[in-house]
Amino acid sequence: MSSGTNHQVLLNSHPVGFPSDTDFRLVETPVPTPAEGELLIRTIYLSLDPYMRGRMNQGASYAKGVNLGEVMTAQTVGQVVSSKHNQFSEGDFVLSGNGWQDYAVSDGQGVRKLDPTVAPISTAVGVLGMPGMTAYVGLLDVGELKAGDNVVVSAASGAVGAVVGQIAGIKGCRVVGIAGAQKKCDYVTNELGFADCVSHRSETFPDDLKAACPDGIDLYFENVGGKVFDAVLPLLNDFARVPICGRIANYNMTGLPEGPNEVPRVMGLTLVRRLMFRGFIVFDHVARQGDFLRDVGGWIRAGELQYREDVVEGIDKAVGAFQGLLRGENFGKLLVRVSDDPTNRA
């Protein structure tokens, strides 16, 4: 742990298309000092998630963007270094929003204590955190999952997709994954119990997907958009539901695909097949957090739900790791270990 120096990754310019190295700037600043009522948190794990690409854009998305020169936002797992806040003590493990930096001062708002004896602290930004809950509410509430549904999930081995597929399996559904690399497909079929998995990189991807879904698709959990969405569309059954969680393939688009404009066709199909498309964001579903932690926590403890983390070491690797995330290079929930995790002495 560096003493006295805070490494920060700032947004240097709003990316146009794919974020380049120079859209970010790594700087060193003094470690801040907490005032009365504040606490200083050392970042241990920094969560990298696809939604961050939207925050890098100028202008509003569903959340405030990051301004130029500001520290990139992120959920983090950390440890309290010093506290002048009556609800936190030195040594506490906490979930907070430190962002892409070694240290942050907080007034305690939105900071949640973590008990390392209940679950590994890293899971608070993964399977038991925002990505896991995204899967839970997206599938059950937004997607109106029913037992027996033929479920397809894209980014199948990712932080959200892997949980989607396993919950669907637990709920009695047949699950087909879509992923890029063969090792990811092998993982979700061999380790996570998916019925099948197809690679969107295959030249025969639409046909492969069709073959993997002999009874069509009743629920498609949309994480990627692009050509994957196009291949799913004709396979949707009557009354299929499409919770739209992410569109990572489109996040770096600087223009629309060449015509014709398919909107009338998609909406016509929506009518005739009684489809539902519904966008959602996990933050709108906080009321379900208790249910989520009870259910998913229980499934993990019962060995019914697995998770996989892809941990990159060092905050200087954050930009490269995020670029890799947008290219689908991570394998499991992507984390940057910014400093030592004292709970993990393996």
Add this chain to the structure above:
Amino acid sequence: MSSGTNHQVLLNSHPVGFPSDTDFRLVETPVPTPAEGELLIRTIYLSLDPYMRGRMNQGASYAKGVNLGEVMTAQTVGQVVSSKHNQFSEGDFVLSGNGWQDYAVSDGQGVRKLDPTVAPISTAVGVLGMPGMTAYVGLLDVGELKAGDNVVVSAASGAVGAVVGQIAGIKGCRVVGIAGAQKKCDYVTNELGFADCVSHRSETFPDDLKAACPDGIDLYFENVGGKVFDAVLPLLNDFARVPICGRIANYNMTGLPEGPNEVPRVMGLTLVRRLMFRGFIVFDHVARQGDFLRDVGGWIRAGELQYREDVVEGIDKAVGAFQGLLRGENFGKLLVRVSDDPTNRA
């Protein structure tokens, strides 16, 4: 009433684009004779509805299409001429699916008796029939209407739209209609209590709609598609819902609009604004018929819900009336009076 002759409108060719006169054929056949267990029904009112355009196409939509040489299908209100069916008697008024013809024989399946003392018999194919119930389930169930919603409905003075807007008003919503002709806009604002109505024929339509919806749109009841959909899209608020009931502007399209392909933009907006698009067909919601008849029947009796019929005289006018429907020329629920209505001696 012609004795012995049954005028029938047959599908002569599958329309390509807008249906032409020669896509239909008016023929005379003998009036059929009911066998044991059957009844003969004289058509009084023939209901013309936009969904019929889909039935004229070759190949499947959500329902079986009409084959060449077959009588065009339609819901009808009629009277029993003779009955060898133990549940129907001569003189009974009934809702049935005679199609575009003077007479039909039925085995009683799907035939429902109508009590002319409860409501005018014509309403069984209108405000108290399929169009009214489409409005009811589309708005309340599919559209998840909430009090205070800013509601927009296209084809606002039509059989469905007029009921949508009035139910929304009863439920405490602000309603803006979209229609073509000025007299239709005047009708829905002056007679039906809509807050405002804009014409999609105006050159400034998108701006007019925006001005009429200062607080955006929380629920758009989609009847028309096309440019109206395009104008609505940017006005949709976070969490807006779009029940897709019809796309009449697109029914005669023979190709897709020139690019670029806007699907990624629409789906991106769906995610960021947490929109919902959901297609529906009233036949999937028969379980709600009791609720519908209780509620809408009650509102009509209480004078809270008005309806308007556009009655064309004579089966030989059916084709022209249907063409007019596709052009938006009808003003209210479109009916063809095929023969005398003995309950209406005005």
